[in-house]
Amino acid sequence: xxxxxxxxxxxxxxxxxxxxxxxxxxxxxxxxxxxxxxxxxxxxxxxxxxxxxxxxxxxxxxxxxxxxxxxxxxxxxxxxxxxxxxxxxxxxxxxxxxxxxxxxxx
Amino acid sequence: xxxxxxxxxxxxxxxxxxxxxxxxxxxxxxxxxxxxxxxxxxxxxxxxxxxxxxxxxxxxxxxxxxxxxxxxxxxxxxxxxxxxxxxxxxxxxxxxxxxxxxxxxxxxxxxxxxxxxxxxxxxxxxxxxxxxxxxxxxxxxxxxxxxxxxxxxxxxxxxxxxxxxxxxxxxxxxxxxxxxxxxxxxxxxxxxxxxxxxxxxxxxxxxxxxxxxxxxxxxxxxxxxxxxxxxxxxxxxxxxxxxxxxxxxxxxxxxxxxxxxxxxxxxxxxxxxxxxxxxxxxxxxxxxxxxxxxxxxxxxxxxxxxxxxxxxxxxxxxxxxxxxxxxxxxxxxxxxxxxxxxxxxxxxxxxxxxxxxxxxxxxxxxxxxxxxxxxxxxxxxxxxxxxxxxxxxxxxxxxxxxxxxxxxxxxxxxxxxxxxxxxxxxxxxxxxxxxxxxxxxxxxxxxxxxxxxxxxxxxxxxxxxxxxxxxxxxxxxxxxxxxxxxxxxxxxxxxxxxxxxxxxxxxxxxxxxxxxxxxxxxx
Ligand code: HEM
Ligand code: FES
Numbered sequence: 001x002x003x004x005x006x007x008x009x010x011x012x013x014x015x016x017x018x019x020x021x022x023x024x025x026x027x028x029x030x031x032x033x034x035x036x037x038x039x040x041x042x043x044x045x046x047x048x049x050x051x052x053x054x055x056x057x058x059x060x061x062x063x064x065x066x067x068x069x070x071x072x073x074x075x076x077x078x079x080x081x082x083x084x085x086x087x088x089x090x091x092x093x094x095x096x097x098x099x100x101x102x103x104x105x106x
Numbered sequence: 107x108x109x110x111x112x113x114x115x116x117x118x119x120x121x122x123x124x125x126x127x128x129x130x131x132x133x134x135x136x137x138x139x140x141x142x143x144x145x146x147x148x149x150x151x152x153x154x155x156x157x158x159x160x161x162x163x164x165x166x167x168x169x170x171x172x173x174x175x176x177x178x179x180x181x182x183x184x185x186x187x188x189x190x191x192x193x194x195x196x197x198x199x200x201x202x203x204x205x206x207x208x209x210x211x212x213x214x215x216x217x218x219x220x221x222x223x224x225x226x227x228x229x230x231x232x233x234x235x236x237x238x239x240x241x242x243x244x245x246x247x248x249x250x251x252x253x254x255x256x257x258x259x260x261x262x263x264x265x266x267x268x269x270x271x272x273x274x275x276x277x278x279x280x281x282x283x284x285x286x287x288x289x290x291x292x293x294x295x296x297x298x299x300x301x302x303x304x305x306x307x308x309x310x311x312x313x314x315x316x317x318x319x320x321x322x323x324x325x326x327x328x329x330x331x332x333x334x335x336x337x338x339x340x341x342x343x344x345x346x347x348x349x350x351x352x353x354x355x356x357x358x359x360x361x362x363x364x365x366x367x368x369x370x371x372x373x374x375x376x377x378x379x380x381x382x383x384x385x386x387x388x389x390x391x392x393x394x395x396x397x398x399x400x401x402x403x404x405x406x407x408x409x410x411x412x413x414x415x416x417x418x419x420x421x422x423x424x425x426x427x428x429x430x431x432x433x434x435x436x437x438x439x440x441x442x443x444x445x446x447x448x449x450x451x452x453x454x455x456x457x458x459x460x461x462x463x464x465x466x467x468x469x470x471x472x473x474x475x476x477x478x479x480x481x482x483x484x485x486x487x488x489x490x491x492x493x494x495x496x497x498x499x500x501x502x503x504x505x506x507x508x509x510x511x512x513x514x515x516x517x518x519x520x521x522x523x524x525x526x527x528x529x530x531x532x533x534x535x536x537x538x539x540x541x542x543x544x545x546x547x548x549x550x551x552x553x554x555x556x557x558x559x560x561x562x563x564x565x566x567x568x569x570x571x572x573x574x575x576x577x578x579x580x581x582x583x584x585x586x587x588x589x590x591x592x593x594x595x596x597x598x599x600x601x602x603x604x605x606x607x608x609x610x611x612x613x614x615x616x617x618x619x620x621x622x623x624x625x626x627x628x629x
Contacts, residue, residue: 034440074206
């Protein structure tokens with residue numbers, strides 16, 4: 001299973017094993033990673049699954065879709081590597097993915 | 107096995123402390139059926155979550171309130187809280203572009219100013235009422251500001267309407283028309299939309315007027331005035347009363363956990379997690395309802411298609427399998443998402459604003475009053491199938507008189523004489539804050555009563571319109587009056603209530619829409 005490293009804003013790290021085919025948000029929530037909330041369950045309707053994809057991985061994840069762009073447009077603390085993690089699908093090529101988390105999801 | 111469990115959202119006695127019953131339901135009867143009111147209920151976190159995430163099996167097409175589902179209520183498409191996809195999706199995705207976290211956070215300073223304005227006059231005094239002084243006012247204004255109705259504009263709208271009245275004054279005076287105009291000016295709302303159309307700004311209303319969206323039929327167009335009016339009603343209805351209740355629960359919970367309160371007062375960085383813990387511990391909206399779309403089975407029991415199922419968010423939020431020591435209030439608990447804002451496609455769109463209001467309110471309260479003790483003897487708790495919280499929650503912020511004792515609160519509906527009765531019943535004359543537990547959530551209104559001889563007259567404002575009341579009758583402690591509401595639709599609302607102490611409560615019958623409980627307290 002691909003491994004994903006989540007780094008909380010405080011620097012605390014969580015290395016988890018993610019199931020391919022699920023979203024990065026789901027993987028985080030199922031593994032109780034604090035800092036990813038995922039209120040809407042992946043419907044791209046809440047922006048509480050915000051994370052910063054490590055620049056080294058930015059080209060390897062699928063690009064933002066239209067709804068995600070729109071949600072990020074209205075979200076807080078958005079950077080060029082900001083993503084809604086419910087919109088990133090876990091796949092084998094993402095083994096080792098690093099996602100940093102914002103100081104707060106709200 | 108112990109005695110059968112009975113749980114009923116209308117039981118006022120149970121509303122005081124429903125948590126022991128919730129615990130038993132979670133443990134002994136994870137799928138509960140109430141015969142009297144014919145509904146099912148789930149209490150475990152995992153079951154609530156699964157239900158909210160399965161929008162095909164569990165529908166919102168008749169709303170998310172038990173009574174509405176039972177009545178097979180139908181609302182216009184734009185009342186999106188009351189719809190399934192694709193209708194829900196069409197309006198929700200439009201609203202998501204408009205009510206953004208960024209825009210909600212932009213009103214922080216205004217919310218802070220509102221809190222300061224409400225709290226500053228109380229500094230140096232002995233009492234603070236979390237509801238009357240803060241909860242009843244601030245969230246409503248915050249939503250208005252979000253919608254883009256700042257006070258200066260409210261004045262400007264009034265001015266433009268006044269001007270028009272003046273230019274028409276040369277013509278023969280049509281009193282009825284004038285009164286209508288004046289009412290509209292007061293109601294402001296349609297006027298406001300029209301005015302905003304001519305005076306676009308960068309606010310939400312302008313965006314509601316100008317944005318194009320793909321409607322449920324797939325046509326790209328702008329919203330109609332009626333749709334805007336409905337959407338604003340949904341947003342205002344969903345955002346006022348809930349946040350008001352949150353402020354009450356912060357007051358109550360932190361009064362009863364003074365050690366944690368002192369810690370927070372010393373370290374404001376703890377405020378966001380404190381608000382989160384209050385939201386988990388005492389959710390302002392304790393239940394959500396859905397309609398079951400297919401015959402199904404859960405925990406070995408069948409649920410028929412068409413049944414109403416209640417999701418007891420307040421019970422799920424204390425589920426031990428998810429929250430260690432769920433029944434204790436602990437701001438330092440491991441951060442795990444609760445269910446207070448719902449889950450899935452209908453998840454609260456205003457959660458960032460509610461959390462912001464909670465945080466700013468708590469900061470401003472603690473800055474001025476680091477210590478308080480709620481006066482439960484004089485507090486009023488109310489609970490309906492949509493919200494549970496304080497209608498009135500006074501607290502001692504200064505010296506507390508020695509003869510005062512704190513005891514269990516009396517629910518609003520209880521006919522026991524409320525404390526104020528000792529000093530003689532309150533007079534009906536004056537201003538009452540009325541809350542009708544209506545279709546899209548609780549609807550606040552203000553009733554102003556005047557007495558001349560034995561007759562009462564007055565007016566009632568709510569939903570942005572003010573109309574005179576009619577047929578007011580007082581028989582013993584029974585009260586009856588009629589309010590012809592004009593917004594959001596023309597409808598006759600009959601109020602039948604009883605005055606007990608300082609609380610007026612009963613049923614409001616809104617024509618074909620059915621009857622809803624109401625409570626009124628003296629402003
Ligand atoms: C503490 C305060 C609040 C609580 C507890 C709360 C709770 C909820 C819940 C549980 C839902 C989901 C209903 C369902 O699934 O059927 C909801 C939906 C909604 N809330 Fe809130 N809310 C709060 C504050 C606000 C505020 C401040 C606003 C407005 C700015 C707001 C606007 C809405 C809207 C428009 C919906 C409908 C969303 C949809 O159906 O897609 N709420 N709220
Ligand atoms: S989980 Fe809601 S936007 Fe990603």
